[in-house]
Amino acid sequence: MAALGDAGEAPPHVVIAYDILGGTFAVNGGGLPCDMGEVAYFAPDTLTWQGLGQGHSDFVNWALTGNLPAFYASLRWPGWESEAESLPLTCGLAVFPPLFSEEALADLAATSRAEVPWDEVVGTQAEMAAQLREVPDGSQFRVSVEPSEKRRWRRR
Numbered sequence: 301m302a303a304l305g306d307a308g309e310a311p312p313h314v315v316i317a318y319d320i321l322g323g324t325f326a327v328n329g330g331g332l333p334c335d336m337g338e339v340a341y342f343a344p345d346t347l348t349w350q351g352l353g354q355g356h357s358d359f360v361n362w363a364l365t366g367n368l369p370a371f372y373a374s375l376r377w378p379g380w381e382s383e384a385e386s387l388p389l390t391c392g393l394a395v396f397p398p399l400f401s402e403e404a405l406a407d408l409a410a411t412s413r414a415e416v417p418w419d420e421v422v423g424t425q426a427e428m429a430a431q432l433r434e435v436p437d438g439s440q441f442r443v444s445v446e447p448s449e450k451r452r453w454r455r456r
Contacts, residue, residue, distance in 0.1 A: 311331075324341070325342075
């Protein structure tokens, strides 16, 4: 992958925003499944990139004035506002069972959520997507999580 300063090569995408659940917004530079220059969203509940059908300027306008409640409706639970407000800007929420699981989708309020550093939230989403890329849709599998001995999650 090329760095932003490498001559002759555009980066596959440029990240422009994250959400607290590890969702990522990026402008496509040729490496995402949407039109060049289009903003895409990496969804933590599907572990896939989805084109949003708009460029950066329209995305900023949408983020400030659009219908965010409808966009995030399937990823909110009672009390999510207070959990989000109390997070430091350096952290997001790790969710277990993972957001892409049947259990989480059936009852998001019953999931366990913990405040963790951004690199862990986003890194976990990317690692899960990479590991599950070749698993056929509808397959059953087991997810095991082992907390780091160096860090204790702050339960929500």
